[in-house]
Amino acid sequence: MSLDRARARTEPTPPEAVTPRRGRGTELVLLIFAIGIATFAYVSVDLGALGRVPPNALAYLGALSVATAVAHVVIRIRAPYADPVILPIVVTLCGLGLAMIHRLDIADGTTRANTQLTWMAVGVALFVGVLIFVRDHRVLSRLPYLAGLAGLLLLVLPLLPVIGHSIRGARIWINVGPMTFQPGEAAKIILIIAFAAYLVQTRDALALAGRRFLGVDLPRARDLGPILLVWLGALGILVVQNDLGPSVLLFGIFVLMIYVATERISWIILGLLLILAGGFAANAVVSHVAERIDFWMDPFIDPQGQVAQSLYGLAYGGLLGTGLGQGRPELTPIAESDFIGSALGEELGLTGLIAIILLYALLASRGLRSGLLLRDPFGKLLAAGLAAGFFLQVFIVLGGVTRLIPLTGLTTPFLSLGGSSLVMNWVLVALLIRLSDAARRPAPPSASTASSTNDTAVTQVVRIR
Amino acid sequence: MNSPIRRISAGCLLLCVALLINATYVQAFWADDLNARSENRRVLLDEYSRERGPILLADDTPIAQSVPVDDEYQFLRQYPLGPIYAPLTGYYSYNYGRTALERAQNDILSGDDDRLFVRRLIDLVTGEEPRGGAVRLTIDPAAQQAAWDGLTDEGFKGAVVAIDVETGAILAMVSTPSYDPNPMASHSIEEQTATREALQADANEPDLNRAIAQRLPPGSVFKLVTAAAALESGQFEPDTEVPGPAEYDVPLSTRPLPNQNGQACGDGTPTLTEALRVSCNTAFAYVGNEIGDEVLREQAERFGFGTQPLTNDDMNAATSVFPAELDEALLAYTAIGQFEVAATPLQMAMVSAAIANDGVLMEPYLVREVSGPDLVSPIERTEPEERTRAVSPETAEELTQMMVDVVENGTGENAQIDGIQVAGKTGTAQTGREEDPPYAWFTSFAPADEPRVAVAVVIEEAPDTARDDIGGGRLAAPIAREVMEAVLGS
Numbered sequence: 001m002s003l004d005r006a007r008a009r010t011e012p013t014p015p016e017a018v019t020p021r022r023g024r025g026t027e028l029v030l031l032i033f034a035i036g037i038a039t040f041a042y043v044s045v046d047l048g049a050l051g052r053v054p055p056n057a058l059a060y061l062g063a064l065s066v067a068t069a070v071a072h073v074v075i076r077i078r079a080p081y082a083d084p085v086i087l088p089i090v091v092t093l094c095g096l097g098l099a100m101i102h103r104l105d106i107a108d109g110t111t112r113a114n115t116q117l118t119w120m121a122v123g124v125a126l127f128v129g130v131l132i133f134v135r136d137h138r139v140l141s142r143l144p145y146l147a148g149l150a151g152l153l154l155l156v157l158p159l160l161p162v163i164g165h166s167i168r169g170a171r172i173w174i175n176v177g178p179m180t181f182q183p184g185e186a187a188k189i190i191l192i193i194a195f196a197a198y199l200v201q202t203r204d205a206l207a208l209a210g211r212r213f214l215g216v217d218l219p220r221a222r223d224l225g226p227i228l229l230v231w232l233g234a235l236g237i238l239v240v241q242n243d244l245g246p247s248v249l250l251f252g253i254f255v256l257m258i259y260v261a262t263e264r265i266s267w268i269i270l271g272l273l274l275i276l277a278g279g280f281a282a283n284a285v286v287s288h289v290a291e292r293i294d295f296w297m298d299p300f301i302d303p304q305g306q307v308a309q310s311l312y313g314l315a316y317g318g319l320l321g322t323g324l325g326q327g328r329p330e331l332t333p334i335a336e337s338d339f340i341g342s343a344l345g346e347e348l349g350l351t352g353l354i355a356i357i358l359l360y361a362l363l364a365s366r367g368l369r370s371g372l373l374l375r376d377p378f379g380k381l382l383a384a385g386l387a388a389g390f391f392l393q394v395f396i397v398l399g400g401v402t403r404l405i406p407l408t409g410l411t412t413p414f415l416s417l418g419g420s421s422l423v424m425n426w427v428l429v430a431l432l433i434r435l436s437d438a439a440r441r442p443a444p445p446s447a448s449t450a451s452s453t454n455d456t457a458v459t460q461v462v463r464i465r
Numbered sequence: 466m467n468s469p470i471r472r473i474s475a476g477c478l479l480l481c482v483a484l485l486i487n488a489t490y491v492q493a494f495w496a497d498d499l500n501a502r503s504e505n506r507r508v509l510l511d512e513y514s515r516e517r518g519p520i521l522l523a524d525d526t527p528i529a530q531s532v533p534v535d536d537e538y539q540f541l542r543q544y545p546l547g548p549i550y551a552p553l554t555g556y557y558s559y560n561y562g563r564t565a566l567e568r569a570q571n572d573i574l575s576g577d578d579d580r581l582f583v584r585r586l587i588d589l590v591t592g593e594e595p596r597g598g599a600v601r602l603t604i605d606p607a608a609q610q611a612a613w614d615g616l617t618d619e620g621f622k623g624a625v626v627a628i629d630v631e632t633g634a635i636l637a638m639v640s641t642p643s644y645d646p647n648p649m650a651s652h653s654i655e656e657q658t659a660t661r662e663a664l665q666a667d668a669n670e671p672d673l674n675r676a677i678a679q680r681l682p683p684g685s686v687f688k689l690v691t692a693a694a695a696l697e698s699g700q701f702e703p704d705t706e707v708p709g710p711a712e713y714d715v716p717l718s719t720r721p722l723p724n725q726n727g728q729a730c731g732d733g734t735p736t737l738t739e740a741l742r743v744s745c746n747t748a749f750a751y752v753g754n755e756i757g758d759e760v761l762r763e764q765a766e767r768f769g770f771g772t773q774p775l776t777n778d779d780m781n782a783a784t785s786v787f788p789a790e791l792d793e794a795l796l797a798y799t800a801i802g803q804f805e806v807a808a809t810p811l812q813m814a815m816v817s818a819a820i821a822n823d824g825v826l827m828e829p830y831l832v833r834e835v836s837g838p839d840l841v842s843p844i845e846r847t848e849p850e851e852r853t854r855a856v857s858p859e860t861a862e863e864l865t866q867m868m869v870d871v872v873e874n875g876t877g878e879n880a881q882i883d884g885i886q887v888a889g890k891t892g893t894a895q896t897g898r899e900e901d902p903p904y905a906w907f908t909s910f911a912p913a914d915e916p917r918v919a920v921a922v923v924i925e926e927a928p929d930t931a932r933d934d935i936g937g938g939r940l941a942a943p944i945a946r947e948v949m950e951a952v953l954g955s
Contacts, residue, residue: 260469303504314491315499316507328507350492354485361481368474372467380466388473395480404487 023084024076030088031072035064038095041324045103048325048347063117064095067124078131079437083370086436089363090414090429094120094422096356097415099324100336100343107330112417119419123426130430137434141378144197148230151191154183155237170243170409182420184246185411189428192253192389194230196381199261203377206262242288245410249396251275253389260384261377296406306333310401313339313346314353321349336417338409342401357398360413364391367432373439383435386428503562513538513559518574518597518838520554520566522604529554529567531597534652542650548643549613552674553604553831556649560657565674566600566831569779573598573835580844584837596838603634603833608918611951612639615944616924623905623924623941624675626814627948630916632849633818633827636952637920638811644671677775677782680807681923684894685744685937686906687802689816692741692867694764695752696860703863704736713747716793722750722801725893738867742875744891746801753800758791761800767855769815769826770808777847778831785812803895814921816855817908820868821888821916824861828852869913877909879942882950886913889945891937902932907941911949918952920945 039061046054054060068091075082098120102113134140140147157174158164165173165180173180199206231254239247255271282289299307309332316327329335329343336343345353367387371380393410400407411421491499500508517540520529528550531540542557544550555565563571572578576585576597588595605627612625616639627637648660664672673679695701709730712721723746724730730745740748753761765787766772775782788795788805798804811829819826827849834846856864868888871877877889889909896903905927910919922941930940 256473260466260473263466263469265472300502300504303502304506311491311495311499312502312505312507314488315496315505318492318496328510331506345488345492350488353488353492357481357484357488361477364477365474368470368477371470377466380470384466384470384473388477391477391480395484398484399480399487402484402487402491404483 022080023082024072024080027075027084027087028072030084031068031091034088034091034095035061035068037092038064038098041096041099042102044324045099045106046325048323049103049106050325060117063121064091067121071124071127074128074131075433078135079433081437081440081442082433083366083436083440086363086366086429086433089359089366090426093356093359093414096344097340097412097417100329100340100347100415101417103325103347104330104336104343106325107328112336115419116417116422119422120426122419123423126423127426127430127433130427131434134431134434137379137382137431137438138376140193140382141197141200144194144201147190147194147197151187151194152230152233152237154187154190155233155241157183158241159237171241172243172246179419182418184243185420185424186427188246188250188253188389189386189424189431191230191250192257192385193382195254195257196378196385199257199381200378203261206258239286243409244282244289244292245396245408248275248408249389249393249410251278252392252396253385256388256392257381257385260381292406292408296403299403306339307401307403307407309333310339310342311403313342314402317346317349317353319350321345321347321352323347337411338397338407338416339401340415340417341398341412344415345402356415357394360391360394363432364388364394366436370432370436370439374435379435379438383432383439386431386435390425390428509559510538512575513540515576516540516594516596516838517542517557518576518599519840520570520574521599521601521840522606522609523602523833524606525601526606528602529557536652538652541652544646544650547645547647549609549639550604551643551646551672552640552676553602553638554646556646558649558657558661559652560654561649561661564672565780566602566778569781570600570832570835573600576838578835580835581837598838598844599836599840600832601834601836601843602831603629603636604638604831605636605952607951607954608637608948609639611947612637612922612944613641615922615947616641619930620928621924621940622669622675622926623922624679624810625920625922625944625948626676626810627918627920627952628814628818628827628829630818630821630910630919631827633829633852634833634849635811635829635831636918637948638674638676638831640673640675642669642671674780675810675923675925677780677809677811680783680785680809681904681925682804682806682894682897683802683808683813684892684904684906685746685802686813686816686890686892686908686921687806687808688741688744688749688800688892689820689864689868689890689908690765690768691749691753691756691761691800692737693768693820693856693860693864694756694761695737696863697764697856698756698760700755701737701752703738703867706734706736707740707748708751709733709735709740709745709748711747713750713797715750715797716754718794722746722797738870741867741890742870744871744876749801750797753796754793758796758799761796762787764856765806767826767853768819769812769852774811774815774829775831777828780831782811783809785809802892810921810923812921813906813908813923814919817888817890817910817921818919819853819855820861820864821910821919822861823858824854824856826852826855865913865916868909872909876936876938877907877942879938880907880909880946880949882911882946882953885911885953887911887946887949888913888916889942891942893936902926902935905935905937905940907937907945909942909945909949911953918949920948922948 042060043053043057098113101116105113158172163174165175167173172182172184174183259267283293295307313332324347327346329346332339364387367383371383374380397410397412399405411418413425517531519527521527528546529544531542534541544554553566555567557563557567574597576595581598608627616623625639629636648656651657711729712723715722730743731739770785770787773784785808795804799806830847834843836843865888869886872880872887872889876891880887880889887909892906894904905924908921910916922945924940927940
């Protein structure tokens with residue numbers, strides 16, 4: 001599908017709409033609230049844990065404000081029609097994450113919050129970079145195979161000698177100079193781009209050609225082949241690396257995107273069946289997985305273990321929480337990373353946890369909304385993949401720590417300690433901003449006069465509004 | 466592509482709702498259960514970091530207190546007097562939970578009790594650290610010490626209970642061998658574990674409160690109950706003559722029931738008073754069969770058998786038992802405190818206390834009052850409470866005279882106190898196992914004319930005493946005398 005045809009799919013401009021609302025003023029107001037919440041949380045941690053206002057409160061406020069201001073200004077220049085809610089949500093989540101990491105620093109005698117703040121600056125820099133260099137998201141669709149290869153390469157990196165590095169049994173890290181980095185976080189985004197680009201090219205063939213087998217429309221092998229290869233490769237590497245979370249996440253994103261591309265619900269059914277089958281097989285074969293499932297069925301077989309401690313923390317917080325700095329989140333293992341959700345649930349209570357979950361849901365809904373509004377199939381697919389994948393990750397990790405589903409290791413976007421995750425989530429948000437800008441931008445005047453005879457285009461116009 | 470994106474949006478919404486419902490379930494509905502789990506370190510740390518209230522004796526001596534220490538728990542629970550009061554205080558252990566008063570009075574001590582609600586509100590407003598309330602006991606330190614010394618000087622395994630006869634307040638409660646609860650409250654888990662394992666491995670069960678939690682055959686001290694039933698029935702008077710041969714021909718049985726010394730009591734037909742004085746088995750077996758098992762059971766129940774004591778204090782005391790179905794043969798043994806009749810030392814002290822208090826049994830209690838953290842404002846004081854009328858005032862008076870006779874002229878001579886009339890009864894109970902030495906019992910009260918304190922002593926094992934020398938009068942009566950003197954002297 002060419003770019004020209006995609007442009008042609010625009011709805012008739014309503015005569016009364018003169019200047020569409022850009023929403024930058026709304027964004028600014030919301031950002032001030034976000035920074036206020038973040039700083040208040042930071043100060044509140046020190047007040048609760050140490051009984052004093054942190055001496056560097058103003059410096060913290062300044063750093064956060066500068067980073068946010070840069071992001072906001074770049075949006076004003078490069079993506080003026082972007083959704084005004086996305087950035088404030090991200091800043092709020094980052095602020096809460098920083099406050100909780102700072103709170104755990106106080107308990108453990110470490111200074112990880114400073115590192116995290118530095119990584120946030122790097123994230124904002126990449127966010128700016130993406131908005132400046134990717135002026136139109138459709139450029140991303142040009143090289144699907146190269147993107148797929150790059151994604152796979154990033155996944156393989158940690159397995160290589162010398163630079164590969166293993167933490168807590170998962171070999172998903174690489175050493176870059178003095179720092180460690182999880183290339184899998186970047187691979188996830190690149191693979192979503194690759195999936196979207198490839199599926200846009202082949203979706204007709206995937207959806208229409210092929211045989212029906214057991215009520216499921218199976219596509220031809222040559223249409224499915226390359227992407228299946230990428231998927232199997234990614235999963236294989238993740239299983240070898242002994243990291244369950246990203247494997248499940250990547251598989252889920254793949255299934256969702258192929259469903260969006262083909263509009264056939266059979267893919268979802270197939271995907272769920274494969275997940276169940278894979279789960280049963282892994283439970284039988286991989287001891288690591290069997291252990292996770294045992295802990296899910298009965299978290300108290302190890303009363304001081306992760307899930308039990310996480311539940312105790314949540315229960316201790318109750319409805320309103322202990323207050324920042326006044327709980328005992330440090331009792332939960334790796335509370336600063338995978339279990340930061342339960343640490344926040346402990347100190348902010350059910351109320352705070354619900355707010356956080358809703359923030360995530362709102363962010364995802366804004367991405368999905370962009371997908372609905374966008375006119376080009378690649379953009380739609382990319383937005384849906386990024387947003388749904390993002391929320392799927394939130395569900396897998398928060399569901400895991402609250403014992404809704406078995407625990408699989410994943411970071412909590414924007415909250416968890418860890419540079420790779422934070423930076424790459426800023427990149428993901430930059431892409432969502434770019435996509436929402438494209439979705440809300442009024443069509444160029446020349447395009448509005450062009451009439452389309454394409455049946456599907458007409459149908460889509462009807463569906464949007 | 467819009468319809469699948471919409472469906473996916475709906476799917477995300479579903480996942481979101483699932484997360485919200487699950488979080489609500491965990492934090493709002495499951496939370497109480499989770500917080501109540503014993504291995505939940507958060508709740509324990511919370512308790513530890515709060516200043517737990519003290520347990521005090523009647524004279525305000527602390528027997529359990531929290532002192533500030535410089536570690537993550539902030540307060541260390543200490544038991545300054547250790548083993549003497551261990552059966553009362555119990556311990557407060559991070560790993561093994563709480564026992565005895567530390568368990569029973571936990572709500573007050575930890576400050577969670579509803580009666581401290583106003584105090585908590587004030588603390589919340591003033592920003593003061595919440596503290597637990599204090600529990601003040603009825604225990605008289607002098608009596609407790611006398612009982613402890615009496616039992617431990619010669620390494621006895623046994624127990625002592627002393628009761629204020631007019632109120633039911635428990636003045637002393639000692640159980641030996643005991644243990645030091647301090648290591649159980651240590652902040653070192655290893656020390657707790659080692660102590661606990663040593664306690665569990667010890668065949669003497671030092672952490673068993675023998676004074677209230679162990680039932681033994683009462684032997685001859687139970688003759689007080691039989692005598693009370695006989696007098697109450699109207700068939701007998703203190704000077705009624707009863708047959709007291711060397712051996713009682715047990716109905717329905719070929720095995721006769723002998724007297725301890727194998728001889729007839731007195732001239733063979735002693736009065737009831739004389740029978741009690743020399744603790745005549747054959748006479749009381751006869752009396753038992755004369756009055757019947759129904760009358761005897763009712764009398765025992767009026768003294769407290771069959772009802773759990775100390776329930777207000779939640780001390781998990783054992784219920785003393787009088788056997789259900791009895792034929793004449795078993796009734797004969799029951800009447801002299803053998804067969805399946807079993808009583809705690811507390812129960813036998815209650816028998817004496819009821820006789821001393823004109824026949825009225827007062828409800829025994831340990832906690833005199835609970836107060837707020839400032840120790841001066843009592844929030845609840847235990848009021849003495851009548852439990853039952855065990856015997857009529859006349860019977861009580863007659864029994865008192867018979868018991869005075871036991872101490873002045875009979876088996877209880879070792880309980881005599883200069884210038885004060887003592888009423889008492891000895892007991893030497895067979896364990897039911899040939900190889901084991903008998904249990905030595907003694908129960909008494911004083912002064913006989915205006916009773917204040919009732920005591921029961923039991924000695925299960927006396928390691929340095931020859932088997933034939935074990936007897937209530939010889940071993941147990943001197944301890945009872947010491948305890949009574951301690952109470953009356955103060």
